[in-house]
Amino acid sequence: MGNKQTIFTQEQLDAYQDCTFFTRKEILRLFHRYRDLAPQLVPLDYSDKPAVTLPYELIGSMPELKDNPFRQRIAEVFSEHGDGNMTLDDFLDMFSVLSEMAPRDLKAYYAFKIYDFNNDDYICKSDLEKTVNKLTRNELTPEEVSLVCEKVIYEADADNDGKLSLADFQHMIIRAPDFLSTFHIRI
Amino acid sequence: DGSEDNGEGSAVETEETAKGTDKGRKRATPRTRRAHARGRDRHGDEEDEDDEDGTRRAGHRRHRNRRRGRAAGNEASDSDMEPAKARKNEANQKSKEDDEEDEDEKGSKSGKGKNEKKGDKKSDKKGKKEKANKKKKDKKKSGSGSDSESEEEPITEEELAKLKEEVEEKKKLIATLRNKPWKMKKKLSVLKEAQLFVEKFEGALGKGKGKKFYAYKVMMTKKWMKFQRDFENFKTACIPWEMKIKEIESHFGSSVASYFIFLRWMYGINMILFGLTFGLVMVPEALMGKPYGSLPRKTVPRAEEATAMNFATLWDFSGFAQYSVLFYGYYNNQRTIGWLKFRMPLSYFLVGVGSIGYSFMIVTRTMAKNANDDGGGDDTSFNFSWKMFTSWDYLIGNPETADNKFASITTSFKEAIVEEQESRKEENIHLTRFLRVLANFLALCTLAGSGYLIFFVVRRSQQFALEGLENYGWWERNEVNTVMSLLGMFCPTLFDVISSLENYHPRIALRWQLGRIFALFLGNLYTFIIALVDEINLKARYLLPFTMFDMLLGNIEELQIVKYNMTIWEASLYNGTIPANSTAPPIQVDPADVPRGPCWETMVGQEFVRLTVSDMMTTYITILIGDFLRAVFVRFFNYCWCWDLEYGFPSYSEFDISGNVLGLIFNQGMIWMGSFYAPCLPAINVFRLHTSMYLQCWAVMCCNVPQERVFKASRSNNFYMAMLLFILFLSTLPAVYTIVSIPPSFDCGPFSGKTRMFEVISETLEHDFPSWFGKVFGYASNPGLILPFILLMVLSIYYLNATSKSYKEANLELKKKLQ
Numbered sequence A: 001m002g003n004k005q006t007i008f009t010q011e012q013l014d015a016y017q018d019c020t021f022f023t024r025k026e027i028l029r030l031f032h033r034y035r036d037l038a039p040q041l042v043p044l045d046y047s048d049k050p051a052v053t054l055p056y057e058l059i060g061s062m063p064e065l066k067d068n069p070f071r072q073r074i075a076e077v078f079s080e081h082g083d084g085n086m087t088l089d090d091f092l093d094m095f096s097v098l099s100e101m102a103p104r105d106l107k108a109y110y111a112f113k114i115y116d117f118n119n120d121d122y123i124c125k126s127d128l129e130k131t132v133n134k135l136t137r138n139e140l141t142p143e144e145v146s147l148v149c150e151k152v153i154y155e156a157d158a159d160n161d162g163k164l165s166l167a168d169f170q171h172m173i174i175r176a177p178d179f180l181s182t183f184h185i186r187i
Numbered sequence B: 001d002g003s004e005d006n007g008e009g010s011a012v013e014t015e016e017t018a019k020g021t022d023k024g025r026k027r028a029t030p031r032t033r034r035a036h037a038r039g040r041d042r043h044g045d046e047e048d049e050d051d052e053d054g055t056r057r058a059g060h061r062r063h064r065n066r067r068r069g070r071a072a073g074n075e076a077s078d079s080d081m082e083p084a085k086a087r088k089n090e091a092n093q094k095s096k097e098d099d100e101e102d103e104d105e106k107g108s109k110s111g112k113g114k115n116e117k118k119g120d121k122k123s124d125k126k127g128k129k130e131k132a133n134k135k136k137k138d139k140k141k142s143g144s145g146s147d148s149e150s151e152e153e154p155i156t157e158e159e160l161a162k163l164k165e166e167v168e169e170k171k172k173l174i175a176t177l178r179n180k181p182w183k184m185k186k187k188l189s190v191l192k193e194a195q196l197f198v199e200k201f202e203g204a205l206g207k208g209k210g211k212k213f214y215a216y217k218v219m220m221t222k223k224w225m226k227f228q229r230d231f232e233n234f235k236t237a238c239i240p241w242e243m244k245i246k247e248i249e250s251h252f253g254s255s256v257a258s259y260f261i262f263l264r265w266m267y268g269i270n271m272i273l274f275g276l277t278f279g280l281v282m283v284p285e286a287l288m289g290k291p292y293g294s295l296p297r298k299t300v301p302r303a304e305e306a307t308a309m310n311f312a313t314l315w316d317f318s319g320f321a322q323y324s325v326l327f328y329g330y331y332n333n334q335r336t337i338g339w340l341k342f343r344m345p346l347s348y349f350l351v352g353v354g355s356i357g358y359s360f361m362i363v364t365r366t367m368a369k370n371a372n373d374d375g376g377g378d379d380t381s382f383n384f385s386w387k388m389f390t391s392w393d394y395l396i397g398n399p400e401t402a403d404n405k406f407a408s409i410t411t412s413f414k415e416a417i418v419e420e421q422e423s424r425k426e427e428n429i430h431l432t433r434f435l436r437v438l439a440n441f442l443a444l445c446t447l448a449g450s451g452y453l454i455f456f457v458v459r460r461s462q463q464f465a466l467e468g469l470e471n472y473g474w475w476e477r478n479e480v481n482t483v484m485s486l487l488g489m490f491c492p493t494l495f496d497v498i499s500s501l502e503n504y505h506p507r508i509a510l511r512w513q514l515g516r517i518f519a520l521f522l523g524n525l526y527t528f529i530i531a532l533v534d535e536i537n538l539k540a541r542y543l544l545p546f547t548m549f550d551m552l553l554g555n556i557e558e559l560q561i562v563k564y565n566m567t568i569w570e571a572s573l574y575n576g577t578i579p580a581n582s583t584a585p586p587i588q589v590d591p592a593d594v595p596r597g598p599c600w601e602t603m604v605g606q607e608f609v610r611l612t613v614s615d616m617m618t619t620y621i622t623i624l625i626g627d628f629l630r631a632v633f634v635r636f637f638n639y640c641w642c643w644d645l646e647y648g649f650p651s652y653s654e655f656d657i658s659g660n661v662l663g664l665i666f667n668q669g670m671i672w673m674g675s676f677y678a679p680c681l682p683a684i685n686v687f688r689l690h691t692s693m694y695l696q697c698w699a700v701m702c703c704n705v706p707q708e709r710v711f712k713a714s715r716s717n718n719f720y721m722a723m724l725l726f727i728l729f730l731s732t733l734p735a736v737y738t739i740v741s742i743p744p745s746f747d748c749g750p751f752s753g754k755t756r757m758f759e760v761i762s763e764t765l766e767h768d769f770p771s772w773f774g775k776v777f778g779y780a781s782n783p784g785l786i787l788p789f790i791l792l793m794v795l796s797i798y799y800l801n802a803t804s805k806s807y808k809e810a811n812l813e814l815k816k817k818l819q
Helices: A010-019 A024-037 A056-060 A071-078 A088-097 A104-115 A125-136 A142-156 A166-173 B002-008 B010-019 B021-041 B045-050 B058-076 B082-099 B103-122 B126-152 B157-179 B184-205 B211-238 B242-252 B254-288 B302-307 B311-315 B344-374 B383-390 B399-421 B426-467 B479-499 B506-543 B548-552 B556-572 B600-640 B657-674 B681-703 B716-741 B759-768 B771-780 B783-818
Strands: none
Touching (some): A010 B157, A010 B184, A024 A088, A056 A071, A071 A104, A125 A142, A125 B383, A125 B399, A142 A166, A142 B383, A142 B399, A166 B383, B157 B184, B184 B211, B242 B254, B344 B759, B426 B479, B426 B506, B479 B600, B506 B657, B600 B681, B657 B681, B657 B716
16 A cells, blocks of 8 residues: 555554544645654654654744634644643644544534633633634724623523633534534644 | 463463463562552552653553553443453453563653643543542452452353453444544553553453354454555545645635535536446447447438538537437447347446436435534524634635634624614614615516526527528527526626625525526526427428427327338338338448438437537636636736726626536536436536636636635535535436336437337346246336335325424423523
């Protein structure tokens, strides 16, 4: 089948295929995308699992991410230490969750993490305000922003604690018709 | 260490334990070492994190990893772990002996294990894991003491069943691992653990009687899974144009890309149809049937021979193109052909029916899949939440599109805020309503106008035909086709302008647009069919002494007159006598000179092929002129023009999704209608779609700009599918009608000589199947059996509908309870 690659062992490739939604060819293609960000840092031989991490600036400059207002949060959620610097494993994980094949609940889980700016496992009013401002590039007045955030909490907060927990968020997002098609990056 | 021998699994081990205690003694040494390591570990997970260096003892490291793997396994399974833990202890020990052989893998795993710990801290499964670990530690304490005895006992049936259950759980975990919200490192180590466990115990389970067979079954399952994975990889690699679509998606958003995905899907269907018609109809006839020139139906008539090879004739699909495998009329009605005894008429019939059946099946299946994905339905209870969390399209990878998207999101929020803050004023409603009624009235006028224009043009073409087509140029000859294509080009733009009066949300406006264009195309199609019938009528009247309408009504008398004329002509070769029963040897006549009966199937096929070709040409020319030349004009003449061409009129064009999608659907309708009469149609369509893909991808990237209001294509997908299904149904009606009710032409095509086309089935049953089969079929086609069957199907549809309604209601109830 033309598998003459020397980057990964066959076992590693099989393990990646079991842990992500990608095929063998896609994993190799993703590896080359990862490597292209910093060819001098990323070795061509991954069979001994080198501990290579790429800084956030390189990840955020990828064409798929550079226009996304949430790219910093995405990188932080999927990175090892929460600082946006990603290893190859994190990289594969990120694109696997954002791919077409990932199921709704898996995407909902990570979407919640992305929109939770202060990492306190709740989407509170300040998180919502940051989200709206990122979406509209600060073009709404503070009263409008406040109104939008209040409406969102009113609609989605099921346990009435003034903020959205994971369960509230999942309950609301699972029904959204556009969620699967917008929370999707093709690479 | 005596563990090397035990690598093959516990089956070997039990034999060895039976041998004596020296093995036990040998094992005691590693066990005590491990017990010591376990003792250290018992103090808690947290301590292990402090050992940052990699110089810990091999047993300790492996042991911690094994425990963590099992912890993860525990999370996956909800069954009672208590009795299983004793099993797991054994499993641990046995697999540890295995582990000692692979040093570096374990070494790397420990590295992962460390990081995985940190990952675990983030997940909320930590509490559960600590509890599970504690339980395991206790078990190990008790287990370590009694290990020596439990290993020497034979495994009972009950324990075997439990082991099997665990193996199944592990397998399920491996299969669903990619759906778990864990970090990659954790997933990789859990995978490793589970795989080793399964490997170890697949061997163990094969004890006693069926051992060899079980091992064989396991190996075959593994090979089958590997094959499946390779096949999936291969299938994904086969999907064409993925990169192109991705580029378009990032520039123009997912609504424009959905058109190209639809195009690619249609291409797949057409490839299958092409495979069927080419492989089972055209190739056998070309290889095994009688060659060109051997029969009258396969030869160009003497009168047309002079112009048969001209490009103009070939472009028109007459001449040599007409008398070839491309059209219905070429095929001979011999029951079997060639040394393979290939049943040509049966194959032709089954391919025709099979194409229609396949198309129905695939369209319905795609609709069902899409309906599944849609989920909720029209819910307005989360308006603002959905705007906030699902409006940004993560596929956007282009700054211009991103700018448009930001602007559109801002506008959408502002609109929603305004709606929330004040109620609508009275005057607005009346004005909007009046404008919408006006818009609908204008749309109706356009539809009526287009219908009348087609009628007018058709009548003119009938006049031309009467006066002789040689007197007129290209325009008059192709007037009907060109006018239809032009109407299809300009009316949608007109509808677009009208819809700006209506002021709907873009998704609703798209639906109205699609509906109106659908009505336009449908009206054009019906007018065209009437025109077609009339035109053939006219040609027939002009050339031959009877009409197609008469044929359609089954006027056998006229056909018999033609047959009589032909026998007279034959007889004239015998110098004027009309023999009652001819026994003279047949005189060799060149097939080109034999007079022919009319072949209406080929004529119909030709018309469809011409229509498809002219439609293709019109689309390409529209793209080149409408999009490309316009873009060139705007770009280069902007410097020397009074007003800004790029912002005012005409500016760059936007990609017209609705027009293109409907064009594609109607084109496919043509193919379905005509492929029974012209087997070459799917081939032409495959070529058309292939070039269309490249041309349109280039045109979109080069000449179009992203839409002002970038919106989602979401649920429109099922709308397209529903229209496709409707068109499919309409297209197959004519073919089915002709198969069942109209006698085929008597001297051309594979069904010539039969009274009805479907008689080929009964003929096959008679000759090729044993007699009892024919009897059974005869009973089965008895109306007394068919009617109850239909009744049963209707009842089952009603039942399924009722249950689906009740599920929906139960769903709603649950939803209410949750809120």
